Amino acid sequence: MARLLASLSVAAALLARSAAAEEFYSFVDTDGVIHVTNVPQDARYRRVREKPATGGVHRIVIQGRPVRARTAQAAVTSRRASIWEDHIQAAAEKYGLAPPLLKAVMAVESNFDPTAVSDKGATGLMQLMPATARDMYVDDLYDPRQNIEGGARYLRQLQDRFGNDLEQVLAAYNAGPEAVRRSGGAVPPIPETRAYVKKVLALYQAYLGGR
Numbered sequence: 271m272a273r274l275l276a277s278l279s280v281a282a283a284l285l286a287r288s289a290a291a292e293e294f295y296s297f298v299d300t301d302g303v304i305h306v307t308n309v310p311q312d313a314r315y316r317r318v319r320e321k322p323a324t325g326g327v328h329r330i331v332i333q334g335r336p337v338r339a340r341t342a343q344a345a346v347t348s349r350r351a352s353i354w355e356d357h358i359q360a361a362a363e364k365y366g367l368a369p370p371l372l373k374a375v376m377a378v379e380s381n382f383d384p385t386a387v388s389d390k391g392a393t394g395l396m397q398l399m400p401a402t403a404r405d406m407y408v409d410d411l412y413d414p415r416q417n418i419e420g421g422a423r424y425l426r427q428l429q430d431r432f433g434n435d436l437e438q439v440l441a442a443y444n445a446g447p448e449a450v451r452r453s454g455g456a457v458p459p460i461p462e463t464r465a466y467v468k469k470v471l472a473l474y475q476a477y478l479g480g481r
Contacts, residue, residue, distance in 0.1 A: 293308065293317060293318075294306055294307070294308050294317070294318040295307055295308070295310040295315035295316060295317055295318060296315065296316065296318050297312070297314040297315050297316060306318070312461075312462075312465075351373060351376075351377065351382050353382070354376070354382060354395065354414055354418060357414055357415050357418045357419075358372050358373055358376070358418060360415075360419075361418045361419045361421075361422035361423075362422060364419070364422065365422045365423055365425070365426040366426065367422055367425060367426060367429075368474075368478075369477075370474055370477035370478045371425070371436075371474050372418070372421070372422055372425070373473075373477050374470045374471075374473035374474040374476075374477055375396065375421065375425065375440070375443065375470055376395050376396060376418070376421070377473050378466060378469050378470050378473065379392075379395070379396055379397035379421075380394065380395050380396070380397055382395065383395070384412060384414045384417065385412065393411040393412065393417075394411045394412055394413075394414070394417035395414055395417045395418055395421070396417050396418060396420065396421025396422075396424075397421075398411060398417060398420050398421060398424070402420070402424060403417075403420055405424075406419075406420035406421075406423045406424050407420070407423075408420035424443070425439065425443065428442045428443060428447065431447060432447075432450070432455075435455075436471065436474075437457055437467055437471070438450050438455060438456075438457070440466065440467045440470050440471070441453075441457040441458060441463050441466075441467050444462070444463045444466045444467070445458050445460055445463040449463070
């Protein structure tokens with residue numbers, strides 16, 4: 271509830287600063303948090319419906335997700351994660367990775383959906399690109415065991431390359447090692463990549479804590 275109120279306060283502040291008819295966009299994430307901006311940089315944003323009011327005041331209507339729906343979604347995600355637990359543990363042990371890290375990457379990449387395919391062609395639980403899959407000896411991108419092992423092998427290679435710096439490793443997993451190199455070893459200034467790194471690290475800490 272505190273996060274929801276904080277998000278709505280930000281929305282109110284944005285509107286208060288704009289006496290002109292500026293457009294605002296919002297979306298509700300998987301945790302039920304409402305995000306509002308006037309500069310949408312995420313495909314999930316949709317234009318906010320604005321209701322005219324007297325006195326130059328603008329009111330916006332944001333459709334949130336019911337608590338029951340969020341709870342049901344969380345239960346589905348938890349069940350999906352448990353299905354692949356044996357594969358996660360086996361791949362993590364084989365490549366010397368922390369199982370919560372593999373789980374966090376998988377959660378953000380595909381939400382534990384083995385049939386997930388991105389617009390760019392990344393496929394499966396670990397969202398491997400076809401070229402990466404070949405390099406990681408993955409024959410069937412839709413095979414959960416192979417996909418998880420391929421993603422784990424790639425993460426191991428990235429950890430060896432970037433000296434176990436998790437921010438660099440995750441940025442390279444998302445944007446490619448060359449993008450990290452061109453940024454001087456920092457997370458590239460790509461909004462999607464920066465958001466990705468933060469979300470995976472947050473989930474990693476949560477999984478480490480047993481959540």
